[in-house]
Amino acid sequence: MKTPNQKIESPLLDEKEVTLYIKREDTIHPLISGNKYRKLKYNLLEAQNQGLTTLLTFGGAFSNHIAAVACAGHEQGFKTLGVIRGEELEGNWQNNPTLQLAHDHGMQFHFVSRSEYRHKTHADFLQQLKKTFGEFYLLPEGGTNKLAVKGCAEILTEDDASFDYICSSVGTGGTVAGIINSTQAYQSVLGFPALKGDFLKVDISTFAQNERWQLITDYHFGGYAKVTPELVQFINDFKKGTGIPLDPIYTGKLVFGIFELVKQDFFPKGTQILAIHTGGLQGIKGMNQVLEQKKIPLLDV
Numbered sequence: 001m002k003t004p005n006q007k008i009e010s011p012l013l014d015e016k017e018v019t020l021y022i023k024r025e026d027t028i029h030p031l032i033s034g035n036k037y038r039k040l041k042y043n044l045l046e047a048q049n050q051g052l053t054t055l056l057t058f059g060g061a062f063s064n065h066i067a068a069v070a071c072a073g074h075e076q077g078f079k080t081l082g083v084i085r086g087e088e089l090e091g092n093w094q095n096n097p098t099l100q101l102a103h104d105h106g107m108q109f110h111f112v113s114r115s116e117y118r119h120k121t122h123a124d125f126l127q128q129l130k131k132t133f134g135e136f137y138l139l140p141e142g143g144t145n146k147l148a149v150k151g152c153a154e155i156l157t158e159d160d161a162s163f164d165y166i167c168s169s170v171g172t173g174g175t176v177a178g179i180i181n182s183t184q185a186y187q188s189v190l191g192f193p194a195l196k197g198d199f200l201k202v203d204i205s206t207f208a209q210n211e212r213w214q215l216i217t218d219y220h221f222g223g224y225a226k227v228t229p230e231l232v233q234f235i236n237d238f239k240k241g242t243g244i245p246l247d248p249i250y251t252g253k254l255v256f257g258i259f260e261l262v263k264q265d266f267f268p269k270g271t272q273i274l275a276i277h278t279g280g281l282q283g284i285k286g287m288n289q290v291l292e293q294k295k296i297p298l299l300d301v
């Protein structure tokens with residue numbers, strides 16, 4: 001599946017003589033983040049091949065992955081089980097738009113404490129889940145595994161061969177690894193982590209098949225799902241100027257970071273940049289609830 005590249009017009013880009021296009025992977029599906037769609041594609045085929053009818057995965061209250069697994073499972077006839085971080089959500093998930101969306105698409109929840117959640121990759125914990133819920137196809141938190149990386153290697157197409165830099169947001173690193181593996185020998189990849197942490201370089205290296213990439217670690221805005229008024233303003237202005245909605249957790253930070261690099265003359269004149277809009281727009285509602293409580297201006301919808 002090919003998604004369109006949209007040219008971004010801005011005085012800054014003109015002044016610095018660089019061009020920026022955004023690949024609209026967010027248009028793949030209204031509820032499934034573009035990259036999650038890619039990450040699930042080969043995994044759901046594998047689940048089918050193994051004859052499994054239930055998908056089990058892990059996530060927090062704002063997880064695009066949880067929403068994606070629920071919606072994709074619903075469309076393709078799988079039962080879905082979400083192991084959700086935070087016992088306090090148990091009686092309270094109806095107030096969370098992401099969990100509400102997942103529930104509406106048939107996902108059954110199993111709420112666990114934060115300390116229990118840390119065991120999510122341990123064999124004992126998984127065995128216990130099998131005892132309770134029966135056999136399932138396991139999708140790791142964030143959905144990153146070999147088959148997910150394979151799916152994300154289909155984001156770039158032959159039409160993208162003219163770009164010098166490909167930029168993508170990074171959560172667990174599966175998406176950017178797939179992109180890295182599908183670049184041409186003269187292209188470089190910039191990954192913009194949406195969270196703090198040095199582990200990402202190692203995680204990406206596990207799947208990356210070349211060295212033509214680096215991480216730009218200055219634009220996480222304090223950590224995963226942390227948002228500032230400056231970021232909200234940027235996202236709202238960008239939408240007004242281009243018509244493109246960005247999400248506050250991943251793609252807003254990515255595009256903000258790209259503009260900062262352009263200001264700093266990181267890119268030589270004539271550089272052609274392609275930024276991947278991985279989606280995540282389902283998360284705006286939930287983020288606005290948080291912003292409202294903190295009395296931070298809201299994201300335009």
Ligand SMILES: *Cc1c(COP(=O)(O)O)cnc(C)c1O
Pocket residue numbers: 033035036064065142144169170171172173174175176247250251278279280281
């Ligand atoms: C999950 C997600 C990411 C991060 O993808 P990883 O493969 O975990 O790095 C980026 N953007 C959006 C919109 C996402 O939902």
